[in-house]
Amino acid sequence: MFQISTGPSQVWEVDYRAADSVTLNGQPFAWDIADLGAGRFHILHEGRSYNAEVIEADYVAKTIVLKLNGQRVELQAKDRFDLLLERLGMSNATAAKVxxxxxxxxxxxxxxxVQPGQTVQKGDPLLVLEAMKMENILKAPADGTVGSLKVGLRDNVQKGQVLVQFT
Structure with missing residues (x-):
């Protein structure tokens, strides 16, 4: 289960078991989706057609920016662990220790x-990682100071590799 929001007033609970079993706020959600490649999709829902394009995806912060029928939409996802930490009042405590x-x-x-010694705030862009023909902006997970960069321009990196060290 995920909680997806586009702002404080727009929040949906999305649950999926497989591509053909999706619920939105507890109700079945019927749709057809076609992958057009390069982060572009065509969606049919309740007789209406939608064109979607993934503009930016930050998998660490669980944010996605889409262009939906020409309009920019920013999504924030929270999984069950994020929601539990939030209920326990621990969501900000973990971000501060990065x-x-x-x-x-x-x-x-x-x-x-960014450069070593530069002060950054949570959400500031640090690096751009190209993966699967998409550019992903990696942002600061918390306020801090860049201690060192562990990668250089045009470096190939592996999942889990340290990119930026904070002081």
Whole structure:
């Protein structure tokens, strides 16, 4: 189960077991989706047609930016563990203790937007990782200072590899 939001007033509970078994707020959700390649999809739902394109995906922060029928939509996902930590009041405590940024998937570093010694705030872009023909902006998981960069421009990285060390 995921909780997906596009802002404080728009929150949905999404549960899926397989591609053909999706519920939205506890109700069955019937749709047809066709992968057009390069992060583009065509969706049919209740007789309406939608064109979707993944603009940005940050798998660490669980955020996705889509272009849906030409309009930009920012999604934030929370899984059951995020929701549990939030209920226990621990969500901010874990973010404050981050010492490093690791690669969420294998890929190629195509842009470095910070330097050692630079102060960053949570959500600031640090690196751009190209994976599966998509550019993913990796953002600061918490406020801090960049201690060192463990990668260089055009480096190939593996999932879980340390990219940025914070002080």
């Amino acid at each position: 010492n490093e940024l690791k690669a969420p998937m294998p890929g190629l570093i195509v842009d470095i937007r």
